[in-house]
Amino acid sequence: MKEIIRVTRQYRFCAAHRLHTDALPDDVNRKVFGKCNNPNGHGHNYTVFVTVTGEPDAVTGEVTDIEALDRLVTGKIVERFDHRHLNHDPAFRQLVTTGENLARVIWDELVNAVPAGRLDKVGLRETRDNYFEYRDTPPS
Numbered sequence: 001m002k003e004i005i006r007v008t009r010q011y012r013f014c015a016a017h018r019l020h021t022d023a024l025p026d027d028v029n030r031k032v033f034g035k036c037n038n039p040n041g042h043g044h045n046y047t048v049f050v051t052v053t054g055e056p057d058a059v060t061g062e063v064t065d066i067e068a069l070d071r072l073v074t075g076k077i078v079e080r081f082d083h084r085h086l087n088h089d090p091a092f093r094q095l096v097t098t099g100e101n102l103a104r105v106i107w108d109e110l111v112n113a114v115p116a117g118r119l120d121k122v123g124l125r126e127t128r129d130n131y132f133e134y135r136d137t138p139p140s
């Protein structure tokens with residue numbers, strides 16, 4: 001019998017953003033995004049939850065190499081976004097810096113790079129009350 005386990009690891013970074021799209025006039029931006037459209041931006045203490053799934057290795061009992069995962073996420077996500085303004089990141093040239101889009105950008109960075117196992121889910125806590133989740137549906 002195949003045993004599937006999910007392992008979740010948390011990472012943190014602080015970043016600024018402004019919810020705004022050039023596709024809409026300024027007054028509509030203000031209406032849609034409210035105070036999050038403030039021209040000076042605002043910041044969040046983000047927590048990223050990276051879930052890797054797979055069968056534990058028969059010898060080590062581990063689904064993935066946590067140290068290698070830490071190096072990957074620290075290098076590709078934390079160091080890239082920590083203490084930056086997300087709107088200035090190339091990934092958001094055409095994308096609003098919503099939690100939805102940020103979760104997807106993080107997924108895209110990690111999906112083909114996890115050390116062992118398969119990326120199952122990226123969770124993103126933005127505020128006490130906001131949590132976003134991105135996962136791909138595997139082709140059936």
Ligand code: NI
Pocket residue numbers: 017036042043044
């Ligand atoms: Ni915000």
